[in-house]
Amino acid sequence: MALNFQHRDPAPLGRVPLIIALAISLVCVGVYQAEGASGPLHRVQAIVEGVVAPLQLASAPLTEAIDDAGSSAADNTVSEEAYAALREQNEIITQQLAAAEEQRLENERLRGLLNLRDTYGITGAVGRVIGRTTDAWNQTVTLDVGSNSGVETGLTVMGPTGVVGQVISVSGGACRVRLLTDPQSGAAAMVQSSRAEGIVRGSMDGLLYLENIGADVNIQVGDVVLTSGLGGSYTRGLIIGTVVRVEGSAGNDTRKIVVAPNDAVSLMEEAIVVFSAAEDSADRTVRPAEPADDEDGEDAAKNDDGGDESGADDGTGSDTDAAGEAGEEGA
Amino acid sequence: MEITRETVASVIGAVIAVLLQIIVAPAITLFAAVPNFIIAFCIVRAVAVPGSAGPFVPLVCGLLFDLVGGGPVGAMAFVLVLVTVLASRLFIALNNDTLFMPVAIMILCIVLSEVMYGLIVVVCGADVPLGEAFLYRTLPCMLYDCVIGLLMYPIAVRTMVDRPRVQPGTPVLR
Numbered sequence: 001m002a003l004n005f006q007h008r009d010p011a012p013l014g015r016v017p018l019i020i021a022l023a024i025s026l027v028c029v030g031v032y033q034a035e036g037a038s039g040p041l042h043r044v045q046a047i048v049e050g051v052v053a054p055l056q057l058a059s060a061p062l063t064e065a066i067d068d069a070g071s072s073a074a075d076n077t078v079s080e081e082a083y084a085a086l087r088e089q090n091e092i093i094t095q096q097l098a099a100a101e102e103q104r105l106e107n108e109r110l111r112g113l114l115n116l117r118d119t120y121g122i123t124g125a126v127g128r129v130i131g132r133t134t135d136a137w138n139q140t141v142t143l144d145v146g147s148n149s150g151v152e153t154g155l156t157v158m159g160p161t162g163v164v165g166q167v168i169s170v171s172g173g174a175c176r177v178r179l180l181t182d183p184q185s186g187a188a189a190m191v192q193s194s195r196a197e198g199i200v201r202g203s204m205d206g207l208l209y210l211e212n213i214g215a216d217v218n219i220q221v222g223d224v225v226l227t228s229g230l231g232g233s234y235t236r237g238l239i240i241g242t243v244v245r246v247e248g249s250a251g252n253d254t255r256k257i258v259v260a261p262n263d264a265v266s267l268m269e270e271a272i273v274v275f276s277a278a279e280d281s282a283d284r285t286v287r288p289a290e291p292a293d294d295e296d297g298e299d300a301a302k303n304d305d306g307g308d309e310s311g312a313d314d315g316t317g318s319d320t321d322a323a324g325e326a327g328e329e330g331a
Numbered sequence: 332m333e334i335t336r337e338t339v340a341s342v343i344g345a346v347i348a349v350l351l352q353i354i355v356a357p358a359i360t361l362f363a364a365v366p367n368f369i370i371a372f373c374i375v376r377a378v379a380v381p382g383s384a385g386p387f388v389p390l391v392c393g394l395l396f397d398l399v400g401g402g403p404v405g406a407m408a409f410v411l412v413l414v415t416v417l418a419s420r421l422f423i424a425l426n427n428d429t430l431f432m433p434v435a436i437m438i439l440c441i442v443l444s445e446v447m448y449g450l451i452v453v454v455c456g457a458d459v460p461l462g463e464a465f466l467y468r469t470l471p472c473m474l475y476d477c478v479i480g481l482l483m484y485p486i487a488v489r490t491m492v493d494r495p496r497v498q499p500g501t502p503v504l505r
Contacts, residue, residue, distance in 0.1 A: 014385065021386035021412045025393065028405025033455055041404045048398040055353050063358040132357040136365040136472045137452050138401035168401070176401065183459040204459050204467035206363065 037153055042169065050171025053142055056131025109270055112160035120238060122158070124274045125149040130174065139182035139202065141165075143271060146173045156227065156235040156274040162262030163187065163227055163238045164271060175273065180240065180261060181206055188230035189240055191223045200225060200240055200259055208241060210257040219246050225259050235277045337380050340491040345388050348372035349395050364471030367445075369396045370411065371480040372487075374440045377415035378433045379487040381422040389415045406451045414444045437484060438477050445473040 032041045110126075127143035145151050147170045155167045157177045165179040166187075178185055181202040189200040189210060198213035210225060223243040229236025241262040248255025351368040359366060369392045377384040393408030400407075418440040426432055449469040453461055 018386045018412065018416055021390040022409060025390065025405040025409035025412060028394070028397075029403050029409060029451070029455070030405075032404045045398050045401075045404060048395075052353050052399055055350070056357070059354045059358045062355060066358055132360075133365065133400070134352055134356055135367070135396070135400040135402060136363060136468045137449070137457065140401050178401070184457050204363075204463040206467075 037169075046169040046171045046176075049142065049169060049176055050146065050174050053130055053144070053171075053174040056134075056142060059131065106269075109160050120277045122272060122274050122277045124155075124158075124272045124276075125151055126270060126272050127151075127175070129269050129271065138184075139179040140168070141177050141179065141271075143175050143177060143273065144173065145273060146171050146175050148172050149273075150275065151175045151273045154233060156238060158238060158272045158274055159262075160270070161239070163234065163240045164261070166234065167273060177271070180208060187234045187240065188228045189225050190228040191217070191219060191243070192226050193220075193223050194218065197228050197230065198257075208259040208261055210243065210259050213257065215255075219243055219257055221246060235274045237277060238274070335383075337383055337491050340487075341376060341380075341384075341388050344372055344376065344487070344491070345392050349392065349399075352396065353399055361475065362471065363467055364475045366475040366479055367396075367472060368479060369393070369407070370441060370444045371476050371483055373411045373415050374418055374437055374444065375480050375483045375487045376491065377418040377440070378422050378437050379484065379491050381419040381426075384415060384419050386412045386416060402448075402452055403455045406455065407448060410444050410447045410451065414440050414447070417443070433484065434481065437480050441476045441480050442473045445469045445476060 028041065031039070035041060125145045127145035127149075129141050130144045131142035133140045143151075143157070151167060151170050153167055153170055156163060157165050157167060163180060165177045165182070165185065167175045168178045169176045179202070180187060180200065183202050183204050185202040187200045188197070190197045191210075191213075194217055196213055196217040196219070199211050201209050201211055203209055210219075213219065221243055225240045225243065227234040227236055227238045227240060239262050241259045243257055244260040245258040246255060247258075348368045348371070356366050356368060373389045373392055376388065389411035390408050393406075393411040394404065396402075396407045397404040418436055421436050421440075422433060425436070446465075446469055449464050450461075453459060453464050457464070
């Protein structure tokens with residue numbers, strides 16, 4: 001038997017509503033493209049973003065729940081009856097431990113932000129990440145600070161260890177930040193050791209590329225990349241990341257320089273919207289991000305002491321040295 | 332305007348799709364592929380009730396998607412209006428009482444929507460090569476949307492379609 005799910009209704013689709021709908025949408029696209037960032041459609045977009053920001057808060061626990069789903073599935077085979085009492089006790093301890101761990105991690109992150117603020121002499125507003133991108137074409141996050149806290153479009157945003165993006169729209173209590181990894185992002189940048197200037201761009205594959213660097217400039221793996229402040233779009237002298245791969249050699253126009261962001265944006269929970277930074281922040285010693293599994297800081301200590309053992313692959317030791325040298329030169 | 336079961340189901344479905352897009356989609360992102368519940372819902376609706384699926388719901392859903400996301404306002408609305416009309420007309424013309432045809436039309440239209448939206452985003456100023464845009468965004472997103480569309484279709488048929496009354500004892504497909 002053929003499957004017939006359909007209720008046959010040969011009523012013709014009206015052409016007038018269709019033409020009107022197409023016209024409305026095309027006019028919207030045209031106006032949106034023609035108007036500036038302060039145009040009416042951009043403003044409406046910012047208002048809607050402010051309205052849905054509380055809804056986006058709901059997705060955070062959902063993300064955690066989905067992450068935990070795999071591990072929970074593995075526990076399903078354990079007999080509930082035999083271990084009921086122990087499980088109950090375990091749950092209480094786990095909850096307490098989780099709360100303590102959460103506070104410790106938050107404490108660590110906030111301390112990182114404060115350190116960064118002190119290092120660079122930053123004034124700004126600290127906000128929590130309350131939403132992430134709802135479509136595949138924009139790499140954005142929403143912070144819970146807005147125009148009420150003095151945030152404006154175009155300000156630089158830093159995570160605990162480096163620049164993560166720029167504010168693109170603001171509502172009263174929230175702002176949307178376009179991440180550096182978005183293909184539409186571009187930050188005027190410079191290499192700290194050589195002072196060579198270029199542009200760091202995001203890409204579809206999620207990597208950051210350092211472009212428009214002079215062909216004769218020698219770039220090494222491990223060089224620290226900072227914002228140069230050219231064009232005024234990003235605050236000068238803030239760390240973006242480190243060079244992790246150079247394809248091609250100096251003198252080659254087609255060489256590709258891959259930069260690893262100093263901050264893991266996917267894990268970021270707080271960020272600073274930078275209002276201003278110290279004038280000489282570009283010359284201050286910066287410390288590239290430590291590996292995630294380095295809990296007791298032993299590796300970092302090794303790198304600080306010599307760093308040669310780790311070689312040029314991770315570049316951590318040489319980054320610190322290069323940054324230090326640059327700082328001395330600047331001084 | 333007459334309030335029918337289709338209308339009510341369409342409005343409720345649209346609201347749920349928008350909420351899912353805001354709350355759930357960011358949480359179930361796979362690499363760079365964010366599922367698009369709004370595209371899936373509008374196309375599934377166009378195939379499930381082809382005779383009465385007008386351009387209003389796709390227009391509103393598309394505008395909401397554009398306003399909530401960061402893309403050019405009107406782009407998704409334009410794509411959805413065009414593609415849902417195409418889906419409805421194709422289905423009215425090609426329906427042969429099998430399950431294959433609605434599923435094929437649905438998948439074709441989801442692919443078309445993602446490709447068109449990607450093209451518009453690139454044309455409207457996203458400074459990315461078309462090939463990369465297709466490989467890293469359009470392709471994974473369309474696959475994700477197709478899966479969601481396939482899951483949504485049986486639910487949509489169950490909830491939106493008014494079944495014609497039959498004589499007692501007539502065998503019906505359940």
